Structure formats: structure tokens, C-alpha cells
Amino acid sequence: MGIEQNFKVEGEIKGGLFVVASGRSGIAYQIIERNFGDWAPLPEVVEICTRLQNPQEDQGASMSTGI
16 A cells, blocks of 8 residues: 555553543542553543543542542
8 A cells, every 4th residue: 555564562551441430530549551461450540531421420539540
């Protein structure tokens, strides 16, 4: 197609996960991959997403940030 692709594995790029709340609420949860293969704890991610979907049921509970 005339577009040059880079298929070499660089091997040093790490990732992470952000869960962003609607409006001006900002980042509700974040985790940064510090070691290769780090995963966000699924129960934490599901809890945060559930809280964001049902904010009236979460009166007074704070959202955690895994940094």
C-alpha cells in the first residue's frame, strides 16, 4: 500500500489502564504496568465501573486509585 510498517518488537514499551468517568469527573482508576505482564486486578476494575454506573448507591464511598 505504500505505507511502511514497523513489525520489529521493541520490547520495552509498557502499558496501563485508565478508567475515565463521564463529564468533568476525570480519572476514576488508573494502574501503570511497572513490570512486564502486570495486569489490573479485575475485581477492582469491575468495582470501579459498577460505582460509576450506579453513583447513587455509592454515597460517601471514595474511589480508589491503584498507582
